């Protein structure tokens with residue numbers, strides 16, 4: 001239960017960190033909040049030769065409310081986001097999703113970027129990023145690229161990020177002012193990763209029907225899953241019980257078959273996914289109704 | 293092919309220098325990079341009040357304050373605490389001092405049996421009460437959710453937190469009264 005040996009460095013400047021990655025390639029790992037990486041080191045599921053700690057790169061510590069999105073630098077703690085007045089005021093869905101993550105002690109260290117790069121399919125933030133069509137900004141010594149959420153997550157704990165890249169920023173689009181939103185999950189114990197969970201955003205027309213909808217799931221497959229088909233079903237409806245029932249039914253088929261583990265069988269996860277769909281959509285719809 | 297100017301590159305090391313403050317006392321040490329902060333506190337500084345249960349962030353026994361925030365010391369490398377200010381359970385009251393109000397409340401309400409979880413819980417409760425000085429039952433249970441106790445069943449811990457909140461509030465009023473009388 002102790003980390004294997006590695007060489008360590010905590011550069012203060014991003015370019016130095018990128019230079020180190022060039023030098024060390026796939027033998028190196030980035031250390032951010034450490035709330036996923038250090039458990040993996042402790043149980044020796046990973047054994048990098050080099051650890052590049054980015055916590056001292058002060059330039060990556062910012063929360064920026066831009067015109068189209070909220071930008072969060074790579075070393076901003078989940079808890080700082082949770083307590084940020086601008087986020088509380090302008091991105092309540094992010095707050096709702098973040099508070100499901102582990103416990104206060106975990107969120108005091110864990111970062112948004114770390115959670116997204118770690119890409120646990122049962123994690124809230126990757127699913128939120130997919131739901132909102134957010135973006136990941138990645139830097140390497142040769143330049144910067146912006147990766148769309150739907151092109152980022154490829155498999156269990158696997159992304160399209162290159163070993164020589166560092167994620168510098170996470171971009172989460174704002175919701176339209178009239179939107180309703182919710183994040184719901186089922187866990188065995190408070191703070192656990194979800195057995196199944198869903199995040200939804202619905203936008204009503206002035207007449208009170210659904211103009212557009214977004215829904216994504218976590219804990220139900222090897223990556224976060226966007227429910228595109230369900231989104232289409234909802235448009236033009238008033239999200240009445242019959243539609244919610246149909247959406248819940250459609251959601252069941254998104255659950256991967258071979259997901260049975262010590263925590264839950266696939267059948268149980270399917271039932272939870274259906275219920276999460278009903279609840280998340282009902283809550284999101286109520287919230288936008290209450291607003292107007 | 294990118295050429296790297298080796299001179300400008302910071303170096304990677306398997307031994308690192310560390311300078312930090314723990315419970316008000318300054319320490320300087322050289323430690324292996326892979327040494328966990330929990331092990332540094334226990335084995336190097338002999339502050340064995342910080343307990344180690346799971347070493348993957350789940351049990352909460354190893355919770356300490358890092359620059360005032362409650363964190364898992366088993367999920368940090370010692371070297372990451374360089375330049376930081378830490379408080380462990382030993383910093384709440386020395387053996388010559390009366391108990392800290394939170395400790396006092398835990399003793400009075402029988403909020404511990406074996407006591408293995410207690411240091412981590414007291415540190416977490418300290419952080420909880422700073423954010424919610426008069427927490428509701430729900431806030432208490434939520435605030436304790438990151439700490440496991442296999443003995444008590446939590447009822448007395450919740451009672452102790454309520455009691456500690458009152459003690460701390462009393463201490464606060466006495467303190468400000470004394471300040472005003474000066």
Ligand SMILES: Cc1cc2nc3c(=O)[nH]c(=O)nc-3n(C[C@H](O)[C@H](O)[C@H](O)COP(=O)(O)OP(=O)(O)OC[C@H]3O[C@@H](n4cnc5c(N)ncnc54)[C@H](O)[C@@H]3O)c2cc1C
Pocket residue numbers: 029030031032033034035036037038039074100101102103106109110111112113114115116117118122123124125165166167168191192193194348349350
């Ligand atoms: C008890 C416990 C409960 C938890 N519960 C939940 C939960 O309910 N939901 C949830 O989502 N998470 C949970 N987590 C995990 C937590 O959210 C982590 O903080 C998060 O998954 C990783 O973020 P980090 O900053 O700690 O990253 P690290 O652990 O430092 O890194 C994780 C991975 O991402 C890479 N990485 C990190 N940052 C970057 C970057 N900027 N660029 C490139 N690569 C990078 C690292 O190399 C590593 O591979 C829990 C953790 C614990 C210990």
Ligand code: FES
Pocket residue numbers: 343344345346347348349350351352353354355364365366367
């Ligand atoms: S030993 Fe750190 S949380 Fe269990």
Ligand code: FES
Pocket residue numbers: 403404405406407408409410440441442443444
């Ligand atoms: S008192 Fe024994 S684990 Fe809590």
